Amino acid sequence: MATFNDIQLLRTTYLRGPSVWTYRPVLEVWLDLGELEDYPSNKIPGLNERLTAWLPDLIEHHCGVGERGGFLLRLKEGTWMGHVLEHVVIELLNLAGMPAEFGQTREISQRGVYRMVFRCPRKPSPARRSPTATSC
Numbered sequence: 001m002a003t004f005n006d007i008q009l010l011r012t013t014y015l016r017g018p019s020v021w022t023y024r025p026v027l028e029v030w031l032d033l034g035e036l037e038d039y040p041s042n043k044i045p046g047l048n049e050r051l052t053a054w055l056p057d058l059i060e061h062h063c064g065v066g067e068r069g070g071f072l073l074r075l076k077e078g079t080w081m082g083h084v085l086e087h088v089v090i091e092l093l094n095l096a097g098m099p100a101e102f103g104q105t106r107e108i109s110q111r112g113v114y115r116m117v118f119r120c121p122r123k124p125s126p127a128r129r130s131p132t133a134t135s136c
């Protein structure tokens, strides 16, 4: 199995009101994919199978395709790790009883660096705002 350096979380910001993303509160995370920038989901052997085995409800994610299974189709075709991470976080929030209902990931001008947001109805506590421990 291929191994890669960790994705670096550069900063997290709680946006409590209307923003460029949405009019609702969101948690914005800047992340650096590092070497994973060169490995979309279809280039890592077994990734998609492991993800869907661990998180079977990813089939419910419509993604930009707009229908059940949409995200799995994107995985199969090959999508970037920032987008994969977005859906994993959304699914983990769903499993924790905190449905995110909204998420987006957009690249910035710096190669491999992305801004990722999730709907976040509750402001994270100060103790959890470190780059390695964020929660909604």
Ligand SMILES: [Zn+2]
Pocket: 063, 064, 071, 083, 087
């Ligand atoms: Zn998506």
